[in-house]
Amino acid sequence: MWLWRSVVGKLWLTILLLVSVVLTVLTILLLQYFEHFHTEQAENQLLNQATLIASLLENDEVEDVAMSLINTNFSDTYATKAILIVDEEQYWFTEDGIKQDLPISIFFEDRDLSLVLEERETIVTQGSFPLSGDGEEELDDIMIVGVPVDSSIGDTASLFMYQSLEVVERASSQTKNIIFLSAGIAIVLTTIFAFFLTSRITSPLRRMRKASLEVAKGNFDMKVPILTNDEIGLLGIAFNRMAKALNTNLNALNQEKEQLSRILSSMADGVITLDREGGVMVTNPPATEFISAWLYEQGYEVEESGSLPKELAELFDLVVKEEKEQMGEVDVQGRSWAILMTPLYDQNHVRGAVAVLRDMTEERLHDKLRKDFIANVSHELRTPISMLQGYSEAIIDGIASTEEEKTELAQIIYEESLRMGRLVNELLDLARMEAGHIQLNVESVNISEFCSRVFRKFQGVAKEHSIELIDQISSIDEEIYIDEDRIEQVLTNLIDNAIRYTSIDGSVTLRVETFHKGVKIDIEDTGSGIPEEDLPFVFERFYKADKARTRGRAGTGLGLAIVKNIVEAHYGKVSAHSKLNEGTTFSVFLPYKNERI
Numbered sequence: 239m240w241l242w243r244s245v246v247g248k249l250w251l252t253i254l255l256l257v258s259v260v261l262t263v264l265t266i267l268l269l270q271y272f273e274h275f276h277t278e279q280a281e282n283q284l285l286n287q288a289t290l291i292a293s294l295l296e297n298d299e300v301e302d303v304a305m306s307l308i309n310t311n312f313s314d315t316y317a318t319k320a321i322l323i324v325d326e327e328q329y330w331f332t333e334d335g336i337k338q339d340l341p342i343s344i345f346f347e348d349r350d351l352s353l354v355l356e357e358r359e360t361i362v363t364q365g366s367f368p369l370s371g372d373g374e375e376e377l378d379d380i381m382i383v384g385v386p387v388d389s390s391i392g393d394t395a396s397l398f399m400y401q402s403l404e405v406v407e408r409a410s411s412q413t414k415n416i417i418f419l420s421a422g423i424a425i426v427l428t429t430i431f432a433f434f435l436t437s438r439i440t441s442p443l444r445r446m447r448k449a450s451l452e453v454a455k456g457n458f459d460m461k462v463p464i465l466t467n468d469e470i471g472l473l474g475i476a477f478n479r480m481a482k483a484l485n486t487n488l489n490a491l492n493q494e495k496e497q498l499s500r501i502l503s504s505m506a507d508g509v510i511t512l513d514r515e516g517g518v519m520v521t522n523p524p525a526t527e528f529i530s531a532w533l534y535e536q537g538y539e540v541e542e543s544g545s546l547p548k549e550l551a552e553l554f555d556l557v558v559k560e561e562k563e564q565m566g567e568v569d570v571q572g573r574s575w576a577i578l579m580t581p582l583y584d585q586n587h588v589r590g591a592v593a594v595l596r597d598m599t600e601e602r603l604h605d606k607l608r609k610d611f612i613a614n615v616s617h618e619l620r621t622p623i624s625m626l627q628g629y630s631e632a633i634i635d636g637i638a639s640t641e642e643e644k645t646e647l648a649q650i651i652y653e654e655s656l657r658m659g660r661l662v663n664e665l666l667d668l669a670r671m672e673a674g675h676i677q678l679n680v681e682s683v684n685i686s687e688f689c690s691r692v693f694r695k696f697q698g699v700a701k702e703h704s705i706e707l708i709d710q711i712s713s714i715d716e717e718i719y720i721d722e723d724r725i726e727q728v729l730t731n732l733i734d735n736a737i738r739y740t741s742i743d744g745s746v747t748l749r750v751e752t753f754h755k756g757v758k759i760d761i762e763d764t765g766s767g768i769p770e771e772d773l774p775f776v777f778e779r780f781y782k783a784d785k786a787r788t789r790g791r792a793g794t795g796l797g798l799a800i801v802k803n804i805v806e807a808h809y810g811k812v813s814a815h816s817k818l819n820e821g822t823t824f825s826v827f828l829p830y831k832n833e834r835i
């Protein structure tokens with residue numbers, strides 16, 4: 239029943255039930271009381287009248303008055319009839335009143351009534367008596383009083399007065415009606431009041447329910463209006479306070495979450511969170527990259543993500559088993575990752591793990607470069623040193639007999655020591671530059687004249703090797719700010735390389751062009767070229783395409799590294815294009831102003 243399911247219904251029905259029960263009990267009691275009251279009142283009245291008339295009759299002088307009193311019409315008010323009995327022959331009925339008369343024999347036969355006549359007792363009784371009126375006899379409920387009259391009229395003289403109980407019934411039925419009416423009105427009013435009262439209680443409750451649903455949906459701005467000061471009002475205040483606290487807490491939680499996710503996503507290290515079964519729960523971008531690289535390496539589709547790299551799964555098993563953080567290393571797609579996995583606890587149980595992945599490739603590369611560098615330097619120094627040793631030994635041992643031979647040996651020793659000196663100087667230079675200790679003497683320079691001058695320096699060497707030098711320097715008025723000595727070193731290195739790695743009858747072209755922001759210098763040759771796969775490494779220290787290190791024309795492999803450092807110190811760029819056996823072009827771009835563009 240819907241009514242019973244709502245608070246309004248429950249309260250309403252309860253109140254109604256209560257009021258109805260009370261009213262019913264009250265009505266029954268009242269009815270009983272009133273019925274009794276009416277009867278008693280009627281009896282008393284009748285008795286009083288009868289006694290009064292009887293006492294009047296006792297007085298001979300007022301006999302007539304009494305007789306006329308008997309004859310008085312009582313019916314107006316009480317439909318009362320009186321009868322004065324002397325004996326069976328002598329009696330008087332009231333003339334008017336109800337037309338029904340009691341048969342005279344009744345008074346002598348009825349046990350109660352005869353008491354008056356014979357025992358001279360006053361009686362008050364009720365009963366069903368056969369009344370005869372209009373020739374018909376019918377039973378009627380009447381109330382009757384009998385009073386003995388002590389007078390000279392006769393020994394058994396008695397006065398009876400009777401009245402139909404209808405009168406009493408009519409009176410009590412009237413009261414009954416009034417009581418029923420009041421009860422009905424009371425019930426209706428109670429119903430209405432109860433309804434209003436309960437709806438006053440439930441309407442804020444209903445509003446609160448709506449608000450709770452809104453809050454559950456995440457709408458924390460919802461406020462319950464506080465209309466009353468009672469418990470419901472207090473409940474509303476508490477509710478609003480709760481919603482506010484929830485909002486603050488949730489905001490704090492969200493902020494923390496967002497902060498955490500920001501930290502995670504901007505971290506350089508990869509982070510993977512694993513659940514109890516070792517399934518991937520959260521990854522940040524570097525970790526995602528790691529996993530997708532692993533998947534690619536294993537030949538899996540990217541959709542199959544969620545699977546953990548084998549090495550990580552093994553590490554996870556170890557973490558779960560030992561409940562201790564574990565470290566490992568994985569190589570994926572040429573990058574090496576160091577992994578640190580820590581267990582996550584749910585009170586006392588391991589509920590998963592978090593793995594931090596660090597890309598160690600750079601560190602490994604640096605380690606390798608350092609080792610390579612030392613190996614290269616030692617190698618480069620060992621060659622001239624062993625030569626110095628060999629040739630000086632030859633002189634000491636007197637192998638060179640003639641003065642001419644000795645000079646030749648000394649010449650070689652001299653050249654090798656120069657080469658060693660140059661190597662050491664260049665290394666020192668490079669180390670300084672790479673450490674950032676490069677001091678530029680920037681001055682305004684006319685680039686066309688400057689390039690022509692440097693280019694002319696190589697005329698002799700070029701002729702020696704039968705190489706043609708082609709000058710394509712356009713005259714440029716624009717001033718450029720550079721360190722002349724350093725840029726000369728750059729050009730010298732590049733032109734020297736071009737001539738050195740170009741065979742007889744080749745050509746070397748120097749081209750200078752202006753651009754919006756700077757000058758581009760190309761050194762183009764028709765030499766051996768550089769293998770495509772080596773091109774990215776030509777600017778690295780000790781790189782030499784000619785792995786055989788042919789004596790005589792081999793350099794140290796530091797030239798281009800120095801070039802790159804100097805050009806970058808000028809905020810410029812250097813690049814190389816090459817085709818094997820066709821030629822190489824090195825391009826240097828320098829901004830006009832010595833500043834970053």
Ligand code: ATP
Pocket residue numbers: 731735736737739740763765766767768776781782783784792793794795796797798799822
């Ligand atoms: P250094 O210049 O220190 O005397 P290097 O000339 O060998 O020695 P780099 O100038 O750094 O060293 O050049 C590195 C390597 O690049 C050279 O060994 C050579 O193999 C290759 N290379 C450079 N320039 C050219 C070029 N123009 N044509 C072909 N190969 C070149």
Ligand code: MG
Pocket residue numbers: 731734735793797798
């Ligand atoms: Mg060189």
